[in-house]
Amino acid sequence: MNAGFVPLLPAERLPLDTVKRQASLFAASPAAGVLDRLPLGVAVCNSARQIVYSNEKFRELASLECESALLVGKRLGEALSCLGAGLEVGGCGTSELCRSCGMAKALLASLTQPGMTHGECSVARQGNNKLESLDFRIWIWAMAYGGESFHAAILTDIRAEKRLALMERIFYHDILNMVSGMRGICELMREEEECARNAELELLTFAAERINDLILSQRDFSLAEHGEYDVASNKMGTLSLLSDVTGLMRREPSARGKNLVIDGDSADVFFISDRKLVTRILVNMQKNALEATKAGETVTVGCDQDGGFVRFWVRNPGLVPDEARPQIFRRAFSTKGVGRGLGTYGMKLFAENYLDGEVGFTSDAASGTMFFVRLPAANKA
Incomplete structure (x- = not known):
């Protein structure tokens, strides 16, 4: 009813x-x-x-x-x-x-x-x-x-649709509880084990946290597609946030053998937005750039102020094929194979439908490919 x-x-x-x-x-x-x-x-x-x-x-x-x-x-x-x-x-x-x-x-x-x-x-x-x-x-x-x-x-x-939505909610609830339990066990082991075991525990804790983040990311994506995501308001600094995300992404498998650096001219500007959604966007931008970059090459990230907006960008030396450009933000489209294609779509969905922002990209042989997200410095609230 x-x-x-x-x-x-x-x-x-x-x-x-x-x-x-x-x-x-x-x-x-x-x-x-x-x-x-x-x-x-x-x-x-x-x-x-x-x-x-x-x-x-x-x-x-x-x-x-x-x-x-x-x-x-x-x-x-x-x-x-x-x-x-x-x-x-x-x-x-x-x-x-x-x-x-x-x-x-x-x-x-x-x-x-x-x-x-x-x-x-x-x-x-x-x-x-x-x-x-x-x-x-x-x-x-x-x-x-x-x-x-x-x-x-x-x-x-719409019975099948409703059943699927209920199953999704139950799945996310139960699996997040299980991962939370894993993280709790890791913390207990960290306190009880000798220092010689700490490196292994750190790796196990990091893996549990990444699993938790991936599940939350998929849950938020599902909520956003159904128009049910509740936007939060968080005050944060551009450079601090970018540093946190970049530090995380340097530990990702896609970053092995590659350089991920923050542009030295990046500006540190305070802005108000949903920290979780902005983080999701920045993670996707960096992950996509790293996956499109060869070993030994460099991915550069940065942030600056653009009037009443802040802008985050990621640049890699690769080139987006001409035939892929019109479809780059389409759901389930990917140049990386079947089963991919939610990254760029998710960036645009979160930024433009929920954060009053703009997502775009440029790509040319001289300067490579740059994806950017432009967000208001202050939200509507």
């Missing part, structure tokens, strides 16, 4: 002969044959929210093997066997449970305002002798046909 409450919808229904006449009107329409072949659930309701037409996919969503005529006169929640639809004599939209229903909210909006409305809804229903949940996304809009007013609804089943 969606957050937020809606008023109860009217219980009154149109006479059965009127509903049947409207159903015959739609059954004879040429559009009925087309709608029956759509891979989306479609239902048309009259002004009293009673179904006068439903296509095959809608009936499949409702888990009903029946003709469209058998649903005529029912309301959407009733056709979908929602438990809340049977709590009041008025049916769907008239019980207290309906006040928080995403479908009722979309229906009410379509009755009171022009244009298409949409929402998400979770319907609890009794099916196959067990309680089950039907999750769907719904779009509703008003339409006129045969001189009368109707509302068309499109429903898509």
